Amino acid sequence: MAILVYNKNNDDxxxxxxxxxxxxxxxxxNPYTHLPLKGTMAIYHTRNREEAIERYGGYFxxxxxxxxxxxAAVDEIYEKYKRGEDIYxxxxxxxxxxxxxxxxxxxxxxxxxxxxxxxxxxxxxxxxREMG
Numbered sequence: 001m002a003i004l005v006y007n008k009n010n011d012d013x014x015x016x017x018x019x020x021x022x023x024x025x026x027x028x029x030n031p032y033t034h035l036p037l038k039g040t041m042a043i044y045h046t047r048n049r050e051e052a053i054e055r056y057g058g059y060f061x062x063x064x065x066x067x068x069x070x071x072a073a074v075d076e077i078y079e080k081y082k083r084g085e086d087i088y089x090x091x092x093x094x095x096x097x098x099x100x101x102x103x104x105x106x107x108x109x110x111x112x113x114x115x116x117x118x119x120x121x122x123x124x125x126x127x128x129r130e131m132g
Contacts, residue, residue, distance in 0.1 A: 001084040005101030013088040018080050023091040027073045030056045030100040056100040081108050
C-alpha cells in the first residue's frame with residue numbers, strides 16, 4: 001500500500017485505479033497560493049510556498065469537520081488506503097518540491113497509524129482482562 005503524489009505534466013497514472021486529481025478546482029485542492037492570485041483558481045494569497053502548504057493542513061482539518069462532501073471524499077480514499085490499495089494523487093505542482101498532496105498523504109498515514117495503535121490497545125486490554 002502506497003500513496004504517490006505526482007505531477008500530471010510529467011507523469012500519467014490516469015489508468016490506475018484510485019487516481020485522484022487534487023489540484024485547484026477539485027474538492028481536495030489547495031485554496032492557498034504564493035503565486036499571483038490573478039493567474040490561479042486559489043482564493044488566498046500567502047508569502048511563500050511553504051506557508052501555502054502549511055495553511056492547507058488547517059484548512060484540511062476544518063473542511064473535514066465541517067464539509068460533508070470533503071469528508072466523504074477523504075473517507076472514501078482512506079478506506080481504500082486502509083484496505084491496502086495504492087492511492088495516486090495528481091496535481092500540477094513541481095514534483096521536485098513538497099505540495100499540499102504531501103499534507104493529505106501524511107494525514108491519511110497518521111489516521112491509519114492511530115487506528116492501528118488503538119486496535120492494539122484494545123486487544124491488550126481484552127487479553128489482560130481474560131488473563132485475570
